[in-house]
Amino acid sequence: MRHISVEPPPFFHRGPSPLARLAFFGLLSLALLFADTRYRYLESVRHAVAVVLYPVQRALQLPGETLAQITSYFSSQSALAEDNAALRQQLLSEAPAVQGYQLLQQENARLRALLNVEKHFQGAATAAEVLYSGRDPFTQKLFVDKGESAGVQPGQAVIDEVGVVGQVTRVFPYMAEVTLLTDKDHAVPVKVERSGVRSVMYGAGSGRLPELRFLSPNVEIQAGDKLLTSGIDGTYPSGLAVAQVVSVERETGQIFARVTCKPLAGVEKSPHLLILGPVAATPQRPEEPAESDTPRKGRGRHRG
């Protein structure tokens, strides 16, 4: 014993043995793990605790933010001037496109009205700042500073100035959790800009490039192709830049081509993001006709 003992000697009752306690708490955690992964019963508990922890997290962030502000305040004049010149140049080069945009939008609206098609993207968007990236090394997540109070809802798409970053998956009162494109099995419906081929891009986890699965080897796709959202899932508005194809491997003997892509957006580094407004509700999927009414071809053949 290293200190003056003030407790009774160990032969007095000390509660259940450590092993018994470990068994009890171990089983309890396993039960919790099961309950959380299977049924998601515990979302409300998480919500409540997140509210309590929010001020603490913001307070912890203050020193770093202040430091960043001070350093940026003292950033050299020349760097700012350079930046300014570059931005002017960019503005000028994009001017024709921007001026044309207004016209195009009006024209588009008229045409859509003619076609009686609902607007697929309402254009309401919330700018948000990244608070910090998730600590969990198994998932690819970000936390942003806009939440329920700013009208953010789960399922909204998140983009930066280049392309899609991810999707809002959990909303807390003052912040929201964004799951990135690179998160394992995060799916984005995409189409190839050049050929119009539709597919779904799946994230592969930290440090690995997302890939397109189940594309037959003869499909029209090549390295360097740009992938845009196809908008058929009702989550991502169509036409947003997503990724660029890095490699296409077509091996004889494989049923599917192996297509890896690189996200265009600074998925893990952009500090400012835009949370796009909810996509207008897509029409309900039509009911599958009951099998007894119209037997499918395959079944029919078996029976016949």
Add this chain to the structure above:
Amino acid sequence: MPHLPSFARPEEILLPVKPWFVMLTLILGLLGNLIPVSGVTLRLQPDFLALVLLYWCIQEPRLISVGMAWCLGLVMDVADATIFGQHALAYAVLAYAAEYFRRRVLRFPLWQQAAQVAVLLLFCAALVLLVRVVGGAPIPRWTYAVGPLVGALLWPVVTILLQWPQRPRRSQAEV
């Protein structure tokens, strides 16, 4: 080998610990884990709470043990937005391992203690890994093991800091 101060070997009788100090350090450990960082710093960031918890489980097993560790793990699960029970399980096992090995760990000088702590922290991290991989998560890169190793390197510092209030007042003793 230079003579390390009394932290290295239990030659000195320490004063009894104050429970509020234990709680305070545990809360500070939790706050340390909540510091928002990203990039390389995130990879280097050790699990401060596990480190402080391990220290108290080794030094004061009657005050802090499996139950307390489990509760703190639950708080950590919420703060991290991970699966409920993942840290709770890991911390409970860590606390039990600490209680089991504490007499052996305490016999060694601080740097050798750190080596044993590294094993305990890596074991704790491996348990989290096991839970997540069984749940379908991808296996992370090798940098996953950096955090626990940094934690082990911090062990001597943590020991010296946390033992400070318990050291006998030398001046009074000499007078």
